[in-house]
Amino acid sequence: MEERERQPYQRRLTWLSVVVVLLFLILGFNLWWLQIAKASYYSDLAAGNVMKTVTTSAVRGEIVDSNNIVLAQSVPKFALTLDWTDLQKVNTNWKDVVANLAEYIKPYWPYPNQSVELITEDLLVMIRNQQWKSYKTVVILEDIPKELQAIIAEHSNELPGVSIEPIAERVYPQKTLLGQILGYVREISESEIEQFNEQAESNDDEYRYTQGDLVGKMGVEKSYDTWLRGSHGVEIVSVDSNARPIDKETLQEAQAGYTLQLTLDSKMQRVVENELDRVIKDIQKTHPDAQAGAAVVIDVNTGKILAMASRPFMDPNDLIGTISEETAQKYFSSEDAASFNRALTGTYPPGSTFKMITGMAALEAGVVTPDDTFMDTLSSLGSPDVQSAGVAEWGGNNFGRVNLYSGLAHSSNIYFQIIGRRVFEKNPELIKKIANEFGLGVNSGVDLPYEAEGNVPSPAWKKSYYKPYYDKKREEKLQEIGDKYAQLLASAKDQDEKNKLQHDKEDEIAQAEQEYKNNINEYVNWRLYDSYNSSIGQGANHYSILQMANYVATIVNGGKHYKPYVVDKILDPVTGKIVQQNQPEVLNEVSVSQQNIETIKKAMSEVTSGGGTAAWLFRDIPEFTGGGKTGTAQIGSKGTSKEEAYNGMFVAFAPYDNPQIAFAGVVEYGGHGSETSGYVAKAAFKYYFGWK
Structure with a gap:
């Protein structure tokens, strides 16, 4: 090839060589810049990148009734979320994305008067407070409407990191049915996180509560929270030196909580609640103060609670999410707060429904025969x-000569005051002992929180309860006298004045001692009126x-005091297999003889037959065999504004032979028990036994 022909190739080769050299120079410079000039900077930056372990919430387990009717469940709802890691990957000008988002969601923002700028600031605060602390997806709005979902989908290119995601919401499909028994859930607070984790650690529970977890606040949701909550999922989040998440990876999926199957029959519960509501509305025509009540139906041979109603009723759905002041007052602050479980936490004077205890104690003490x-x-x-210490016969009645059977059938105050006094004089603590054996005035251990203990009065109880108050009052009075006369004696002019002051001091001490003695005699020592009141379920009795x-x-089961319970089984949410099942547990067997128990059971049957106070109630149900006891329990003491106010109490069981269920109920300010809560018992029995 001639020289002339080679020249263009040589020029091209020369330029190529120059380019290659320049490229190597640039590469070399960049390597020097990164590895030498900026080595310390990138070393510090890399050292600042860390890996964070983040937990994700599990789906809370279902609660179903004895017939598998769903009472509580977690259902998906659509939420507007923002993920910082996705936002960082797609768009570095992330604040513009947030501003755009604020503009789109303004019509759906819970505070309509806020401007787009203020909404933007709120969103930035949410990101800083949640995303940069817990590294979890930020929930901007929950349960968003379809219109907003469409807007976000339409503008998805402008909103990197913004998503519509399904999240679990706790729902109670039966609304007010069993509201106080189910309870409700809310997000765990900062103070609770520390408290709950300390409890978990002390119980060797590996679970650790974190921000965003839902926890039970009352009812079954609270007492079985560890079963319902499930297990957290685990993600690893890469965080830069500014504590901002830049990447994440799922290591373990969250595991759903277990399913709880209750002992309660929701159909019976509805019957009980509806009848309780009907009775209260009806009795308000003559007793306008009657606003509240409660009822319980229990299996006498196992302790299973079949129904537990408390009115006013509570809808747990009202306590999910933001709670208005009006809702908070309705459920927590008002006089008839709906969250208050009157069947469990409320206590009431039993009135005449206590007389079976007095009767058994009298038979056991041998102070009377039937x-x-x-x-x-x-x-x-x-x-x-x-007589002035006693209580006259109710309604001005005179039932003639009465024994244990007719006394209970007619609910004779006179009869039970006579035999009750004899018991207290022979064995002052016997009535309390027997009442406790039958579960009155003691915690039952039911698997629900906030159970009230109640009280059985006795001479020992009265002394231990009131004497410390009067002892302290006496000590304070004597100290006051001592301090007063110490100053006076120190400033006395002569011995005569000192002698007079000393005499006055002794008089005041004697007066204080006499006042103390009078208080002890009147308010601490057991008095005859205490015996009378306690014998008929008044005074300091409350259960x-x-x-x-x-x-x-x-x-009626022969003296076996069972532990009551509301959760029957705990089930695997996937397989449905039983993980744990609660078994009937006898807490104690009573000391009362079988003969005396049978005598009282027979006397209870007299109440609902013949001329008994509740005979009329079951007269139209020929299938009914069983027994009961009415109670018209005085709310206030003599001379008070509530002296003539009465709660309507009623207890019953059925059938007489081989009893299956027992009932107790109250209508506050309802008057006579058979005319109020007695109707609720009747409705419950008709449903349970299929009577028409």
Whole structure:
């Protein structure tokens, strides 16, 4: 090839060589810049990148009734979310994305008066407070409407990192049915996180609560939270030196919580709630203060609670998410707060429904036989002074000569005051002992939180409860006298004045001691009126409706005091297999003889037959065999504004042979028990036994 022909190729080769050299120079410079000039900078930056372990929430387990009807479940709802890691990957000008998002969501923002600029600021605060602390996806809005979903989808290219995601929402499809028993859930607070994790650690529970977790606040949701909550998922998030997440990876998927199957029958529960509501609305025509009530139905041979109602009713759905002031007052602050479970946490004077305890104690003490009779007049109590300590027969009645059977059937106050006084004089603590054995005035251990203990009065209880107050009052008075006369004596002019002051001091001390003695005699020592009041379920007697139902169950099952419970089984949410099943548990067997228990059971049957106070209630149900006891429990003491106010109490069981269920109920300010809560018992029995 001639020189002339080679020249163009040589020029091209020369330029190529120059380009190659320049490229190597640039590459070399960049390597020097990165590895030498900026080595310390990138070393520090890399050192600042860390890996964070982040938990993701599990789907909370379902709660179903004894027939598998769903009572509580977690259902998906659509939420507007923002993921910082996705936002960083796609668009570095992320604040513009947030501003665009604020403009689109303004019509759906919960605070309509806020400008787009203020919404933008709120969103930035949410990102800083949640995303940069917990590295979790930020939930901007929950349960968003379809219109907003369409807007976000239409502008998805402008909104990197913004998504519409399904999240679990706790829903109670039966609304007010079993509201207080189910309870409700809310997001765990900062203070609760520390408290709950300390409890978990002390119980060797590996679960750790984190921000965003839902926890039970009352009812089954609270007492079985560890079963319902499920197990967290785990993600690894890469975080830069500014504590901002830049990448994430899922290591473990969250595991759903277990399913709880209750002992309660939602159909029976609805019958009980509806009848309780009907009775209260009806009785308000004559008793306008009647606004609330409660009822319990229990299996006498297992302790299973079949129904537990408390009115006003509670809808747990109202307590999910943002709670208005009006809702908060309705459920927590008002006099008839709907979140208050009157069947479990409320306590009531039992009135005449307590008389079976007095009867059993009298039989056990040997101070009466079932056939011993007394004239049903106030004079049978004794002298006029003694009579003044007692309670006259209800309604001004005189039932003639009464024994244990007719006394209970007619609910004779005179009869039970006579035998109750005899018991207290022979064995002052026997009535309390027997009442406790039957579950009154003691915690039952039911698997629900906030159970009330109640109280059985006795001489020992009265002394231990009131004496410390009067002892302290006496000490303070004596100290006051001592301090007063120490100053006066120090400033006395002569011995005569000192002698007079010393005499005055001794007089005041003597007066204080006499006042103390009088207080002890009147308010600490057991008085005759205490014996009378306690014998008929008044005075300081007060028990929960659950305790009353279980007390009747213990009588009619032959003296076995069962632990009541509301959760029957815990089930695997995937396979449906039983993980754990609660078994009937006998807490104690009573000391009362079988013969005396049978005597009381027979006397209870007299109440609902013949001329008994509740005979009329079941007269139209020929299938009914069983027994019960009415109670018209005085709310206030003599001379108070509530002296003539009464709660309507009623307890019952059925059938008489081989009893199956027991009932206890109250209508506050309802008057006579058979005319109020008695109807609720009747409705429950008709449903359970299929009577028409």
